Amino acid sequence: MESIEPFERLGLALAIGAIVGVERHWRERDEGGGKRTAGIRTFMITGMLGGVSGLIEQMLSAPVTRHGLVTIAMFVTFSVIFALYQYRESGAEGNFSVTSVITAMTTFALGALAVVGNAPLAAAGGVALVAILASREILHRFVRNLSWDELRSAIVFLAMAVIVLPILPTAPVGPFGGISPSGTWLLVVLLAGISFLGYVAVKAFGQVQGELVAGAINGLVSSTAMAVTNARLSATGQSAILLVAGAMAANAVSYLKVLLYVAILAPSIAERLGPALIAASFLMIGFSFVFIKNDTIKHTESHTRNPFELFAILKTALLLVVVGFLARAAATWFGKSGLLVVSTLSGLADVDAITVTIAGILDTIGTEFAATALGTAVIANTVAKMTYALILGDRAYSGRFILVSIAAIIGGIFMFETTPMMEWLVMEGLPK
Structure with missing residues (x-):
């Protein structure tokens, strides 16, 4: 990578988290502070965390990089912690949707892809993810009919x-x-x-x-x-x-x-x-x-x-x-x-x-x-x-x-x- 490229790719990972976070936060915008598991800031950090894990992979020795152990470990750890917090929120609200958990995991993965993989593909994936999330009412109505x-x-x-x-x-x-x-x-x-x-x-x-x-x-x-x-x-x-x-x-x-x-x-x-x-x-x-x-x-x-x-x-x-x-x-x-x-x-x-x-x-x-x-x-x-x-x-x-x-x-x-x-x-x- 050139010296400026890591910053560009990490910025893309952050942007992917931001656009996903806007949609997620908008749906729970009426909730007070501390009442939601994840909002715009959390999803921005999630995308950035995926990008940072990719950067760490590139800085480590070849055997570790080849197997992607750092990214896998951080992904699993993040997913477990996020799922636990979402489980507590779902129990309090009586909501059994797992969409936010899957969305967070996908945001992390797209952030990592933006840094170590195909950046245009990661950007397209982020837009597609937001489009799917924003189409909830349309898709639900389509299935009902x-x-x-x-x-x-x-x-x-x-x-x-x-x-x-x-x-x-x-x-x-x-x-x-x-x-x-x-x-x-x-x-x-x-x-x-x-x-x-x-x-x-x-x-x-x-x-x-x-x-x-x-x-x-x-x-x-x-x-x-x-x-x-x-x-x-x-x-x-x-x-x-x-x-x-x-x-x-x-x-x-x-x-x-x-x-x-x-x-x-x-x-x-x-x-x-x-x-x-x-x-x-x-x-x-x-x-x-x-x-x-x-x-x-x-x-x-x-x-x-x-x-x-x-x-x-x-x-x-x-x-x-x-x-x-x-x-x-x-x-x-x-x-x-x-x-x-x-x-x-x-x-x-x-x-x-x-x-x-x-x-x-x-x-x-x-x-x-x-x-x-x-x-x-x-x-x-x-x-x-x-x-x-x-x-x-x-x-x-x-x-x-x-x-x-x-x-x-x-x-x-x-x-x-x-x-x-x-x-x-x-x-x-x-x-x-």
Whole structure:
């Protein structure tokens, strides 16, 4: 360490104790002197004590430093003394919370880390500790309002994403490029996450605003999965109008996402296809607000809705995997010369991949053909969503979804066909 660095690190340990002490002292600010085990001063000294123990370690011989005996001894001694005093206070007040003891131990450890370890990590740990302490009311209210279905769904989702997904092989299996077990399960996790996110959005923002918020967010991830999820939910008796509005919001955002991709990767395609994508997305957004405005049904929060139904999600994921496999097989049969066919088939499952592909070969196919191929993929993707709505959704949902989608396709095609003419008229109207 340089001569000034120990002072800086010890100051950080003291600061960590100070911010923790402010929160702890504030909660017991009405208590008189000597009525609380620890306040701002005690926690400042606790952070400093952890830092001092780290400094002592560095000044001692290597064997002791290597094993951290000084820090361990001081930590154990401090924890026992603090716990005894807290035990006496808890007995007098009838309070069985151990939060202050754990907080003091953590403050000591962060103070030691600030001196002998990673200082930025110690600072971040101190801020995180204070944030957790200050969120007591929010966390307690969250747990009180948490249902068993929500807790179970969150646990299952975490197991799917954190335990199962990492152990699956990523190498494709089968012909025509194969199917990746990891990629397939990732699709299952994606569908489950979208379903759970939609549930949380509805619960947080209400039935009406929640569907739009969920749709807009999920449009950035997978509008196809959102359309499939909402179609499936409509068959369970939930509001078809709100579910269509959410699916349309997702579709609109997905169109704008395609435009953003090509604007970054191939600006010339964005100039040619952009007006059509914007027109189609605005039509979908407009219809979403019209549906919601004309929705006269008084919606109440559904307490029976499952955040996600695993078996239904597995069946939906299998459907999308089959479609994607057929698309790759057809692309292999047609070869590179059938780019429009490949774009159409790829768009049945996903637009992102074909967007990147077309942008990468722009120099060989030209802007006009690239825009046409990408537009074809977008239309195919929309038609696929219409098919999913027809198969999975009820009549009220599928009818509205298909009508709005057709209107958006027609509006986009009209804009695509007339844009060159409008550009020509603008150029001819310019003074020579």
